[in-house]
Amino acid sequence: MEFWNVLTSIIPSAIAYTIPILMGALGGLYSERSGVTNLCIEGLMLFGVFSSAATIVKLQAIPGFSFTLAIIIGILVAMVASTLLSVLHAFAAINLKANQVISGTAINMLSTAVSLFLAQTITGSGNITIVRAIVRQNVPLLSKIPVIGPLFFTSTYWTTWVCLILWGLSWFLLYKTSFGLRLRACGEHPSAVASAGVNVHKMRYIGVLASGLLSGIGGACILVTYAGEYNAGSGINGLGFLAIAALIFGQWKPLGILGSTFFFGLCMTIANMGKVFPIFQSIPTGYLGMFPYVATLIALIFSSRKSAAPLASGEPF
Amino acid sequence: MRQKGVINKPLEARTASPLLVSLSAVFLGIIAGCIFILCLGKNPFAGFERILFGALSNTRRIGNTLGMSTQLILIGLSVAFAFKTGLFNIGASGQMLVGGITGSILAYYLPMDMPRFIYLPIIIVAAMLAGAFWGFLSGLLKAKFNVHEVVSTIMLNWIAYWIVYDFIPRFIIDPTISVKSKPIETVHTLRADWLTDLTAFSTLNYGFFLAIIMCVVVWFILQKTTLGFNLKAVGSNRFCAEYAGIKVNRSIMISMAIAGALASLAGLTYYCGYSNIMEMGKMPNEGYDGIAVALLGNCSPIGIFFSAIFFGILKMGRGSLAATGIPTEIADTIIATIIYFTATNVILASFWNRIFHSSFEKKEEAAVKAALSHGDNTPVSQMTKEKFKAYAKEGKALLKEEKEVR
Numbered sequence: 001m002e003f004w005n006v007l008t009s010i011i012p013s014a015i016a017y018t019i020p021i022l023m024g025a026l027g028g029l030y031s032e033r034s035g036v037t038n039l040c041i042e043g044l045m046l047f048g049v050f051s052s053a054a055t056i057v058k059l060q061a062i063p064g065f066s067f068t069l070a071i072i073i074g075i076l077v078a079m080v081a082s083t084l085l086s087v088l089h090a091f092a093a094i095n096l097k098a099n100q101v102i103s104g105t106a107i108n109m110l111s112t113a114v115s116l117f118l119a120q121t122i123t124g125s126g127n128i129t130i131v132r133a134i135v136r137q138n139v140p141l142l143s144k145i146p147v148i149g150p151l152f153f154t155s156t157y158w159t160t161w162v163c164l165i166l167w168g169l170s171w172f173l174l175y176k177t178s179f180g181l182r183l184r185a186c187g188e189h190p191s192a193v194a195s196a197g198v199n200v201h202k203m204r205y206i207g208v209l210a211s212g213l214l215s216g217i218g219g220a221c222i223l224v225t226y227a228g229e230y231n232a233g234s235g236i237n238g239l240g241f242l243a244i245a246a247l248i249f250g251q252w253k254p255l256g257i258l259g260s261t262f263f264f265g266l267c268m269t270i271a272n273m274g275k276v277f278p279i280f281q282s283i284p285t286g287y288l289g290m291f292p293y294v295a296t297l298i299a300l301i302f303s304s305r306k307s308a309a310p311l312a313s314g315e316p317f
Numbered sequence: 318m319r320q321k322g323v324i325n326k327p328l329e330a331r332t333a334s335p336l337l338v339s340l341s342a343v344f345l346g347i348i349a350g351c352i353f354i355l356c357l358g359k360n361p362f363a364g365f366e367r368i369l370f371g372a373l374s375n376t377r378r379i380g381n382t383l384g385m386s387t388q389l390i391l392i393g394l395s396v397a398f399a400f401k402t403g404l405f406n407i408g409a410s411g412q413m414l415v416g417g418i419t420g421s422i423l424a425y426y427l428p429m430d431m432p433r434f435i436y437l438p439i440i441i442v443a444a445m446l447a448g449a450f451w452g453f454l455s456g457l458l459k460a461k462f463n464v465h466e467v468v469s470t471i472m473l474n475w476i477a478y479w480i481v482y483d484f485i486p487r488f489i490i491d492p493t494i495s496v497k498s499k500p501i502e503t504v505h506t507l508r509a510d511w512l513t514d515l516t517a518f519s520t521l522n523y524g525f526f527l528a529i530i531m532c533v534v535v536w537f538i539l540q541k542t543t544l545g546f547n548l549k550a551v552g553s554n555r556f557c558a559e560y561a562g563i564k565v566n567r568s569i570m571i572s573m574a575i576a577g578a579l580a581s582l583a584g585l586t587y588y589c590g591y592s593n594i595m596e597m598g599k600m601p602n603e604g605y606d607g608i609a610v611a612l613l614g615n616c617s618p619i620g621i622f623f624s625a626i627f628f629g630i631l632k633m634g635r636g637s638l639a640a641t642g643i644p645t646e647i648a649d650t651i652i653a654t655i656i657y658f659t660a661t662n663v664i665l666a667s668f669w670n671r672i673f674h675s676s677f678e679k680k681e682e683a684a685v686k687a688a689l690s691h692g693d694n695t696p697v698s699q700m701t702k703e704k705f706k707a708y709a710k711e712g713k714a715l716l717k718e719e720k721e722v723r
Contacts, residue, residue: 039467092661101405101467102612102660106653109605113649120644121357234598241471248468286483293475297458300472304463 006277010269011151012136016225017272018265019163020045023218024243025250025257026170027211032252033174034207035187035200036093037314039104041215042240043111044082048219050115051081053128053230056223060131067132071224075159078220079213085111086212094204097316108240116232126232133228134159157225163217170214171254183207187310190317200317215240238293242268245296251308263299267292331677333669335615341665342613343627346655350647357643364643371637372630380512380519384591386629387521388413390528391583392607393625394535395576397616399466401539402572403552408455408470409580410604411477415451416444416581417588418481421498421595424505425489436505441527444585445578451477452577453570460566466573478600485597498595507590524586531579532618538575548572580604602649606632609652612659628652680705683712690715 024041031038052074059070085107092103119128136155143153174180185193186203194200222236223229242264249263250256274280274288351361372382392409399406420440427436455473458464491499507522515521539545550558551568559565587603588595610628614620635648658665681697687708688695697705 088657092657096661096663098661098663102608103657105405105407105605105608106657106660109609109649109653109656113646113653117353117644117646117650120646238471238475241468245468245472248465284483286479289482290476290479293472293479297464297469297472297476300464300468301458301462304465 006279008150008154009276010266010273012155013226013273014262014266014269015152015160016157016265017268018262019157019160019225020218020222021239021243021246021264021268022167022258022261023163023214023221024240025246025261026167026254027214027218028244028247029174029252029254029257030170030183030207030214031211032207032247032310032313033184033187034204035190035310035312035315035317036090036204036208037100037104038089038208038211039101039244040086040089040107040111040240041211041243042236042238043104043108044086044212044215045219045222045240045243046108046236047085047111047115048078048082048216049223049227049236050119050128050219050230051216052078052220052223053130054118054122056130057123057128071134074224075217075220078216078223080216082216082219083209083212086208086215089212090205090208093208093316094201100314100316112232112235115230119230119232127229129229130223133226134224157221159221159225163221166214166217167254167258174254184310186317187312190312190315194317204317218243242292242296245300248309249296249299249303251303252310253308260299264292264296267295331673333666333673335620337669338662338665339613339615339620339624339659341669342655342658342662345658345665346651349654350651353647353650354643359641359643363641364638364647367637367641367643368631368634368648370634372634375517376515377517377519378633380516380521382626382629382633383525384520384522385633386625387524387528388583388587388591388603389606389610389625389628389632390622391524391531391579391586392603393610393614393621394528394531394618395579395583396607396611397614397618397621398535398539398579399572399576400611400616401552402548402568403555404456404459404466404569404572404576406452406455406470406573406576406580407467407605407608408452408473408577409583409607410601411470411474412448412451412577412580413584413587413601413604414474414477414481415577416448416584417595418484419447419581420444420585420589421501422484422488424501424589425499427505429502429504433504437507437523440585440589441582444581448581448584449574449578451581453574455577456570456573459573460569474600474604478598481595482597485595489595491594496597501589501593505589506593507586520591522586522590524582524590527582527586529622531582532622535579536618544571580607583607606652609656609659612656680709680713683710683716684708685712686715687712 024045027044028038028041055077056070056074059065059073060067089103089107092098093100116126119126122128134157136157139153139156143149145153174184182193182198183203183206186200186207190200219236222239243261246257246260246264250258250260270280271288271291274283275285280288354361354364371378373379392413395409395412396406420443423440423443427439451473455466455469458469459466485498486495489498491497507524509523512521513519539549547558547563548568548571550561550563551565555565583603587601606628610621610625613624614622631648631651635645638645638647684697684700684705700708
């Protein structure tokens, strides 16, 4: 029974940690499938955290303003802000044919600096803490199912379900529609797609902007679920790079990244909540904190050898 | 037969040099900074004046700026070295931490009465070895398992971060402040009395000379040795290098190891010379600034030296911004904007090339006119440079006259 108790407390948190990484990885999927290497997921997610935090704090300060509405508006603002930031990467990578790795790094630095700069001007400190995050709720009916109910349907955030729907829609869009076929073909063989009369630049723009949009949602989810604050000091602890690693580990496939992000989410839970469980109490904090990153490296060692990366990813067209 | 002084290839418009492109990127970065400051309703000129004041107004401040530049030079070299082999080392932060913790632990446990000329080489070599190992790990992962070096170096950054988090309380904790290491005794840092006296107790230390030596060493390795040639060959075309018999995998590992050693030397100068303490749970930002330094310096040691000094001024001078009410993060914003413009240098280069080209066309037209008026029928492509210049000048005057007559 001890094990069951640990499991029922780990799994819901693991899902909460999974969702932002899933959104980041899904964003990376759109971008890389369209043929643009996107290493700025970290920066885009951080910008999502910051912009939603700033919006929600301002809205929640208005007396009588609904907390839930404030959160919804915050998420929407994060989507718009991160999409706007990703335009910079798209412009550099697609129109200017710049080195996409460098451009991505520049966006990461720009996002860190600009968000800290704006946070300083807005609140006077490097931190923005929101008054109230989303309240965890049990899903009616489904949470009553034995075994599955307590694991997956109790104390969930509503954003989790929204994000999972987005994941399902993305799978449908990329694999079941002609638009998705074209987008994926742009990442494999752009000249062939161009000769069929498709505008490769437009498709790649869509891919990069979609990655900005989804990363923005991912960042906002970090804020409104478990974090509750924008902290300039630690940023998002390399979560965006974990998302890229999850994308590689999941072999650039929607179902693959769902599995790999859940694995990383589980690792993050063990790292962050390890002290709560008696099994892990003897392990020093340093080793627990290191665990997700070591696990990622090991996962990458096994999955990178026969890489299924889109052929033209990173190649300017 | 080639005649002396005659250019056999046709005269061409000048192309934009890397220096010009870098300077344009800096200019645009500063413009972006000005716009941000204006958005806050503050005076940008006052802001930049404060930055210069804070970085250069007296010997102590100049010393501090050079002390800050020390790390940036070494990290810039590290990033540039990997870049020459086609690798992107964004793990400099982690390699810095590894070098820093190695140096700090040795500084803590080595006997205090050890002579400095034995002690200093020991910590320098130890830190470089530790960093070389850390860099080698990502090189190994790249060469043997095809793990993208950007992802693996980031993961190694966080692993180093947690190792330091674990090692500080274990080995070198300061009992009064439980999140920091005990400050290192001055005799066990890289600081030197004569440097400290010269610059009125600034943070300038022997690391600055180490950085200059490393600039020369990196230049020598890349330009004068077979190893450097092999590494550059792998960087410009991996498959071509492989075909020529260069061991690509070995080159990748060596390059990352050297890059790691350079970055960890930066960590040593930072933690055992500049700040002299290590904090738990703090990732050094300098690792990312080093990327800016390397790119702006066009990956050449001399360029890196000067761009590091420039970023050193930005980073040290921003402390004085508080009086003007401009957030100090403006410096980071400017640095990030500069990187973005260096990444998109294609547009800057083509802008300058277009300007050079149109000015050359005008000159050519003028030169032809002047030559004809002298009854000289040599085509432009066979003129000497001096003659072309003289004709161009003369032709310009002719064209101007023509315009006035009309």
